[in-house]
Each structure stands twice: as C-alpha cells, then as structure tokens.
Amino acid sequence: MTVFIKGGSVVNADRTFIADVLCSDGKIVEIGDNIDAPKGARVVDAQGQYVKPGGIDPHTHMQQPFMGTVASEDFESGTAAALAGGTTMIIDFVIPNPQQNIMEAYRQWRDWAEKAVADYTFHVAITWWDDSVYEDMGTLVREHGVNSFKHFMAYKNAIMADDEILVNSFSRALELGAIPTVHAENGELVFRLQQALFDTGMTGPEAHPLSRPPECEGEAANRAIRIAEVLKVPLYIVHNSCRQSLEAITRARNEGQRVFGEVLAGHLLIDDSVYRHPDFDVAAAHVMSPPFRSKEHQDALWRGLQSGNLQTTATDHCCFCADQKAAGKDDFRKIPNGTGGVENRMEVLWHHGVGTGRLTMNEFVAVTSANAAKIFNIYPRKGSVSVGADADIVVWDPEATKTISTKTDHQNVDYNIFEGMNVKGCASHTISQGKVVWADGKLDVERGAGRYVDRPPYAGYYSALKIQAERAVPVPVER
Numbered sequence: 001m002t003v004f005i006k007g008g009s010v011v012n013a014d015r016t017f018i019a020d021v022l023c024s025d026g027k028i029v030e031i032g033d034n035i036d037a038p039k040g041a042r043v044v045d046a047q048g049q050y051v052k053p054g055g056i057d058p059h060t061h062m063q064q065p066f067m068g069t070v071a072s073e074d075f076e077s078g079t080a081a082a083l084a085g086g087t088t089m090i091i092d093f094v095i096p097n098p099q100q101n102i103m104e105a106y107r108q109w110r111d112w113a114e115k116a117v118a119d120y121t122f123h124v125a126i127t128w129w130d131d132s133v134y135e136d137m138g139t140l141v142r143e144h145g146v147n148s149f150k151h152f153m154a155y156k157n158a159i160m161a162d163d164e165i166l167v168n169s170f171s172r173a174l175e176l177g178a179i180p181t182v183h184a185e186n187g188e189l190v191f192r193l194q195q196a197l198f199d200t201g202m203t204g205p206e207a208h209p210l211s212r213p214p215e216c217e218g219e220a221a222n223r224a225i226r227i228a229e230v231l232k233v234p235l236y237i238v239h240n241s242c243r244q245s246l247e248a249i250t251r252a253r254n255e256g257q258r259v260f261g262e263v264l265a266g267h268l269l270i271d272d273s274v275y276r277h278p279d280f281d282v283a284a285a286h287v288m289s290p291p292f293r294s295k296e297h298q299d300a301l302w303r304g305l306q307s308g309n310l311q312t313t314a315t316d317h318c319c320f321c322a323d324q325k326a327a328g329k330d331d332f333r334k335i336p337n338g339t340g341g342v343e344n345r346m347e348v349l350w351h352h353g354v355g356t357g358r359l360t361m362n363e364f365v366a367v368t369s370a371n372a373a374k375i376f377n378i379y380p381r382k383g384s385v386s387v388g389a390d391a392d393i394v395v396w397d398p399e400a401t402k403t404i405s406t407k408t409d410h411q412n413v414d415y416n417i418f419e420g421m422n423v424k425g426c427a428s429h430t431i432s433q434g435k436v437v438w439a440d441g442k443l444d445v446e447r448g449a450g451r452y453v454d455r456p457p458y459a460g461y462y463s464a465l466k467i468q469a470e471r472a473v474p475v476p477v478e479r
Contacts, residue, residue, distance in 0.1 A: 001435050004037040008046025008395060010385050011361050012053065013370035021051055023391035026434040031387055042436060044429050046395050052365055053383050054088025054392035054430065055346045056372040059238055059262060059314035062092055063112050066318070067336040068327065073319040073412045078342060079118035080445050081410040083437050085343040086394035086427035088118055089382055089453065090317075091372070093150055095125040095159060102126075102136035106144065116450030118432050119392070121376075123181060125150040126169040127159040134172055141176040145454025147377055148236065149173055153220045154185035154212075154289060166227055174233040177457030179375070181236040184220035184245055185212060185290060194333050205283035206275045207332045209291035217290050218244025225252045225259055232469050234258040234461055236375060239316050241267045241290035243300040250309045258461050260375050261310040263301050265345045266417055268313075269352060271295050274417075284325040285415040287335045288316065302358055311371040313349055315341035319413035340413045344404055344423075346394070351423040377459035391434035400426040410443065 005021040022030040062078040064071040096105035140146040151161040173180045193211040228235040240261050249261045274286040304310035318338030328335030353359035373383025404418045430438035
C-alpha cells in the first residue's frame with residue numbers, strides 16, 4: 001500500500017516543518033515539498049494538522065494473569081484501542097511465575113500476542129533466580145530481541161524481587177548490554193501496612209493508598225538507583241507517582257548516573273480523592289500500584305517532565321472490570337491492581353500538556369514516542385518521521401474535540417479513569433506499517449497484523465558507560 005500525507009506540519013522531537021510525506025511498503029520513503037502523489041496512492045489531507053511519529057506506550061499489560069484473574073484486555077483489543085488513540089506500538093511484559101522457566105513464559109506471551117493488530121515487543125520480568133535464569137537472559141537478548149528486564153520490588157510472597165535477585169539480574173543485564181527496569185515500592189513495608197490497616201477495620205479501597213505511601217516508593221527507587229550505581233548499570237524506573245521517587249531520580253541524574261524515569265498519564269491527572277468515592281465500584285476501578293497521589297505530587301511530576309528528569313509517558317494499561325474488582329469487596333488487598341488508558345494517553349497529554357503550555361509540541365513527541373524509542377534502542381526505526389523509518393504515523397487534528405467515555409472507547413473495560421474529561425486535540429488518522437488503520441472515527445485493522453519488534457542490546461548510552469567503566473578500573477597498590 002502507498003499512502004501520501006499531504007500538506008501537514010511534520011512534528012518530530014527536534015524540529016517542526018511543513019512537508020508532504022510518502023509511505024510505501026511499510027516505510028517512509030520521501031519527505032519534501034510538493035511531492036507528486038503516485039497513481040493509486042491513498043491521499044490523506046493533513047493541511048492544518050500535525051504529522052507526528054505514532055505513540056509508543058512503553059508499559060502495558062495485555063491479557064495479564066494477576067491476583068487470581070486475567071486482565072480483560074487482550075492483545076487484539078488492546079492494540080486496536082491504542083491505534084484509535086494514535087499509539088502505534090506497545091511494550092508489554094512477560095511475567096514468569098516464581099520458579100517458572102523464563103523461556104516457557106516468554107513463548108506463552110508470544111503466543112498470546114500473535115493476534116495483535118499493531119507492533120509490539122516485550123520487557124521480561126525476573127521474578128526468581130538460579131543458573132537457568134542467568135542463561136535464559138542471555139538467550140533472550142541474543143536470539144529474541146529483548147533488551148530490558150523488569151523487577152518488581154513489591155508484591156511480597158508473589159513476584160517480588162529481593163536485593164539478591166536485583167544484584168544478580170542487574171549484573172547479568174550489564175554483561176548483556178540490556179537495561180534493568182524496576183517497579184519501585186518497598187514490598188516489605190507495603191505488606192506490613194496492608195495487614196495493619198486491615199486489622200483496624202480498614203477494608204475498603206480508601207486503605208489502598210494508605211498502604212503504599214510515597215515514602216515506600218521513594219525508598220525503593222533510591223535503593224534500586226544505588227544498587228545500579230555500584231554495579232555501573234543503567235536503570236529505568238517505571239510509573240513514578242510521587243515527588244520522592246522523582247527526587248531520587250533527579251539526584252542521581254545530577255550526579256551523572258544513567259537513570260531514566262517514566263510517568264503515567266493517570267498519575268499526572270488524577271488525585272487520591274477517587275479512593276474515597278462512596279461507590280465501591282468507582283473507587284475500586286482506580287486501584288492500581290503505585291496509587292494515585294495528592295495534587296502536590298502531580299505538580300512535581302509535571303515539573304519532572306518539563307525538566308527532562310522524567311523522559312517517557314505510559315499507561316500501565318492493565319484492565320479489570322467491576323466483577324473482577326469485586327473480589328476485594330471485603331478486603332482491599334484482594335482488589336486486582338490495574339487501570340486502563342492506552343487509548344487516551346496521547347489526547348489527555350496533548351490537552352493538559354501542550355494545551356496548557358507545560359509541553360511544546362516537540363517535547364510532546366519526545367515523551368510520547370521518541371524517548372522510549374531511544375532508551376529501548378529502536379530509534380529512528382520508531383519514534384521519528386524520517387526517511388527509512390517505519391511508516392507508523394499519527395495525523396493530529398489540534399482543533400478536534402471529544403468527551404472521553406466508555407461508551408465510545410475501544411478499550412475492553414467497563415470504566416475509564418478519564419471518564420467525562422473533555423479534550424481538544426485528537427488523532428484524525430493513524431497509520432501503522434504504512435496502512436491507514438484509523439480514519440474518520442473508524443478502525444480498519446487486521447487480526448495478527450502486528451509484528452514483534454526486535455530490540456538490539458547496547459543502546460547508545462552504553463558507549464558512555466563503557467568509557468566510564470574503563471576509566472574507573474581499580475588498580476592495586478604496588479608495595
């Protein structure tokens with residue numbers, strides 16, 4: 001298929017310019033002024049609109065088995081919803097059970113993802129350790145295009161990684177040129193606080209944020225950062241929700257450490273008052289970890305994006321419907337953790353970021369697409385409107401308006417955390433692999449069209465780390 005995007009303003013992370021864009025055979029083949037549209041090409045009139053790299057959501061959980069149930073969103077419906085919102089690629093997670101063979105889990109997730117309608121790839125979680133995990137990490141990097149490994153510092157007695165696992169896995173990632181990522185919460189403290197609150201009669205969703213205070217997140221973020229500092233390995237911290245974790249990241253970056261931070265659209269826009277809603281279903285629908293915080297933390301996170309200390313935005317898209325959330329009706333600890341958002345991330349960040357002057361258009365592209373592509377080493381194939389890049393493009397109408405609602409969503413969940421929010425700026429067209437898959441408010445997708453994207457090791461920051469390591473090799477004293 002050939003797609004000709006005419007007369008729009010191309011917006012990349014580094015610059016903005018007016019140009020036509022020609023896509024053929026899934027690639028961007030020409031960018032310039034007054035290009036002649038090839039015969040038979042599908043023409044997209046982008047005058048008055050912005051032509052941007054498709055969004056990359058670096059943190060989703062489609063079809064995730066968790067807390068005794070399975071997320072309601074599978075890879076087909078989830079990637080379709082992503083495309084409707086202008087996101088053309090997701091990075092999901094393979095999460096082995098403790099003692100489960102890592103490669104077995106990886107193959108299982110690959111099978112689940114075969115029905116995806118947009119491109120995808122995987123982080124792989126390290127939930128336990130022995131020599132087989134060491135070997136499998138090498139296999140995943142060398143043969144399967146995995147260059148990032150996830151570590152849950154929470155969820156005690158389930159998938160929590162203790163310090164020994166962190167040290168072993170971080171060290172192996174360094175050997176392989178991969179990047180460790182962490183969910184930063186002190187699992188021991190969370191476990192203790194959950195029990196204490198429950199014992200006092202706090203059984204509802206209002207206890208959830210109290211059991212996971214910002215201090216638990218800040219401590220874990222700092223601990224992971226200092227382990228990474230000693231081992232001289234880069235680090236990516238997912239879904240930062242509070243000032244304390246941001247301060248830990250900022251301090252480390254100011255000290256020259258290679259630490260990257262992610263923030264969720266929800267944590268930028270929703271505060272913890274939702275947990276005290278009188279309707280259990282509404283309050284429970286917002287239960288996720290880390291929880292939504294008070295407004296002071298939202299302000300801090302926006303400043304983190306503006307300053308560059310937080311580099312990426314995500315959703316942690318992990319959907320559970322009301323009947324699933326009801327498992328914790330009498331015990332908040334049993335409410336499945338997770339919310340949606342993959343369809344709405346781009347539009348809410350544009351409205352509340354670019355629309356308020358918090359972000360420029362170019363910064364928006366950086367935090368929704370380009371930075372993730374760079375950190376996970378798929379740039380400029382992804383994250384850039386440039387010749388030779390994949391034709392994953394969103395044509396953005398800055399004047400379009402909508403009211404976010406589950407009634408019009410494509411996400412497979414019965415509640416939207418952004419329900420009723422009015423936004424200005426939406427995707428008029430989404431192009432995936434050189435095909436128009438979203439136009440005029442309608443999806444045109446093909447089950448299984450999504451491709452698994454290999455991510456090579458040794459992203460650019462590794463060259464700097466190598467030089468630093470060579471300069472810091474200890475030398476024995478000759479006596």
